Amino acid sequence: MDFRDSGPSQRTLVILAVVACVIQVALSPQISIFGGRFNAMLVLAGTLALTGNAPRAVYVGFFAGLFYDLTASVPVGLMTLLLTIGSFALSHVSNAGTTGFSGTSIRLFFVFSIVVCLANGIGLLLLGYEGDILVSLGAHGLMSALLSCALAVPFLMVAGSGNQGRGGFTAKGKGGTRFKSSSSGKRLRNLR
Numbered sequence: 296m297d298f299r300d301s302g303p304s305q306r307t308l309v310i311l312a313v314v315a316c317v318i319q320v321a322l323s324p325q326i327s328i329f330g331g332r333f334n335a336m337l338v339l340a341g342t343l344a345l346t347g348n349a350p351r352a353v354y355v356g357f358f359a360g361l362f363y364d365l366t367a368s369v370p371v372g373l374m375t376l377l378l379t380i381g382s383f384a385l386s387h388v389s390n391a392g393t394t395g396f397s398g399t400s401i402r403l404f405f406v407f408s409i410v411v412c413l414a415n416g417i418g419l420l421l422l423g424y425e426g427d428i429l430v431s432l433g434a435h436g437l438m439s440a441l442l443s444c445a446l447a448v449p450f451l452m453v454a455g456s457g458n459q460g461r462g463g464f465t466a467k468g469k470g471g472t473r474f475k476s477s478s479s480g481k482r483l484r485n486l487r
Contacts, residue, residue, distance in 0.1 A: 315339035331438020336363040344385040356382030412440035
């Protein structure tokens with residue numbers, strides 16, 4: 296059997312990380328819809344956690360959360376903690392086959408986004424950065440999650456395009472087949 300990595304290539308990961316950082320710094324502070332903002336670091340962490348590689352998901356979640364905390368006016372460490380734990384959980388819930396733009400990956404990312412954004416809203420309320428629970432859960436929670444889900448669509452498409460034609464265990468390529476060839480069958484009979 297031919298085993299190949301089913302996740303996105305290293306080059307694709309670097310491109311996604313650079314684009315997410317640019318969006319987080321340049322666009323997210325400028326665009327606000329009903330108090331919610333795009334969270335490109337959440338999108339990056341969730342997209343890479345869907346590959347099923349838990350150690351990479353934890354590292355990306357930690358550094359993406361730290362980048363978010365350092366570039367936004369929020370308490371340092373809150374999003375870092377949430378993205379680290381959330382990325383770890385998402386990588387264990389998903390399997391490597393959910394990478395890319397599919398119904399399963401969209402549903403898993405939606406749940407991940409809602410949970411992380413609502414937990415962030417509750418954290419901001421408890422730490423005193425928000426005074427109203429409706430603003431905290433509605434604007435920072437629900438609207439930010441919905442905007443982040445909309446931003447995740449192109450990220451999931453790009454992350455999934457890197458493994459076109461590559462499967463986990465595959466019978467394609469290099470002349471491989473799922474069945475024994477007649478020559479291997481003859482060798483087995485000769486051994487008996």
